[in-house]
Amino acid sequence: MTRAEILAKIHDVMIDVLDLDELHITEKTTASDVDGWDSLSHLRLITETEAAFNVTFTTGEIERFENVGDMVAAIETKLQNR
């Protein structure tokens, strides 16, 4: 899976989890850029992202996520190490 494909899939998860009608994200997008992305929905977002990619983030990884790109990178590494 390319980074673009991963990003597209995260987009689909996010639009559903945050209950939005439209959403535009890039790897630079952070929580403050997106409506409804708060600490609570973040918890669900992480969980639903893990389920969508069938991966598990470590506590440390989650703590270090600062933007969407960090998530993409973590997922990319996990998928490559399969």
Add this chain to the structure above:
Amino acid sequence: MLESLEWLLPPPVDFRQQIKELRAAIEAGEFARVEARLQALANHGLGLTQLEQLAKTTQRYAAAATKTDLRRVKLGLLGAGTLDVIAPALIATALRHNLLLEVVLADYGTTLQAACNPASEFRAQDPEFVLVSSDYRTLDLDGSFLGEEEGRSKVEFANQTLRATLDGLKSWVRGGILFQTVVPPMEPLFGSLDFTQSQSCYAMVSALNRTLGEWARAGELTLVDIARAATWVGLENWHDPARWHLAKMPFAMRFVPLYADLVGRVLAAITGKARKCLVLDLDNTLWGGVIGDDGLEGIVLGQGSAGGEAFLDIQRLAKRLRQRGVILAVCSKNEQDAALRPFREHPEMALTEDDIAVFHANWTDKAANLRAIADSLQIGVDALVFLDDNPAERAQVRRELPMVAVPELPEDPALYPRALMAGGWFEAVSFVEEDAKRADDYRAQIKRKELESTSDVAGYLESLQVVCTFKPFDAVSRARISQLVNKSNQFNLTTRRYTEAQIATAEADPELYTLQVRLSDRFGDSGMICVIIFRKDGQRWVNDTWLMSCRVLGRRVEEAVLAEVVRAARAEGVAQLVGEFIPSAKNRMVEKHYQKLGFTLLEDKGGQTIWGLDVEAYVTPDLPITIVRD
């Protein structure tokens, strides 16, 4: 099966589209069928995000809709960890149990304050029910290594904390107090020795849960046994240390849907919304094969084959349910004679004809039959669970009657019992003698109706040989009285709810006149069917509670009850009885209750009516009922 709620259908592919349509309808004020559609969505095995979206939609509906067939419930959540994630899941899941739920949260870590402080913001929101969750980590049962004595004092301290919370809540919560059992940690300290070593967290949690159990048995609270549910899926899966550290999420996120259903079913039970009747299909549900084609010798049932034992197992489960008071009915596409043959002639049948209150074998569609079954039992369609191996029949019933619980069945009949019980449709929060008799009673009710249709009313009542037994409230009947007070909706003049502790206080209160009424007739013993409370106010007795079981309607029991109240009132020189009717969504049927009994209307406050009866002028009617005073 449990994690993804496999007894429910998988979520529809157009879930999000349906949510959008519903939101648009609500916004436009078009409420027709919105409730049924919300419920139909809730009847799927929804995930976390779907529950969230459904909850949001439900909240908009609850705020906008003026009338609903669902029971509105306001639930307060107190306790350990992040409950904000759980709240929406509870709201959406409650629809599945015929409840329209509103959730009130206390701030993180303020349980005791919220429960005990009269000025707490939590209390100001006046939740009807409160659910208290506890966690071994917040109760500090996993601290550094302790001696045995210190272990015991740790437990004692945790006990006191929970006790103080309970006492605080008892002073003001009207509806009911629910406590979760505490889930033990997965990680052992000594290993198997933890079981007996009282300073192990495992032993401490067990001790604490035993205490909670004692409080529950004493009627002080209702347990939600989350500790047991955690063992169903395994502690290793239930606990997610990463999420605890990250967000104080008390269990793995993937079990939020299951957790919400467990709470939903207990709330259903406590509000009288638990299911009352199991409707069974026959061919390939209670036995293998088709009785009409395969004949008595051809159907698969009973010892001797694995398949036959599996079907026997589901029958035995149905039988056990009947013994605890669940009504059984049959709804099968069959000729009546063929359908009855196994019940009469097959030696391996666990269920007998007597176990089945209503037997519908015909070629009409099943939804129509389910309506007829509910009608003849005088229960709501929403009190039915429908077990059928045929997906097409299940789909038809779901479409026509979304309030009926229709478990999905796995391919293998050996798993039918699990699928039926996993849904928790028959959850109970108490069990008394009357419950066990109930299934018999409904069957007797059907026989009474048969008699009724063949004779005139007066002759029918004579022939029933009704006996009413009157008695003031007493300790023995406390549990049943409290159960009726909290469950009766239809024949209930004021719908006032009291806890078991409040009923206990009423027993000895000289300012109250209390009456419990039992009824039996030639077809059986109905047990307690009526609860009465009057407040003594000098020359007047003012009715506080008058409720009756709908099963005894049309037998002039209410007249006998009034005669008994008048008799007691006369003995104390009372001049007037005052009755009150407080309308609710469910009690329209007793709107004219006092009028029918000869009371005069005193006041009408927009539907809420006050009635008076002159005790001296009252003429005791001649009733075909034998009175016994205990």
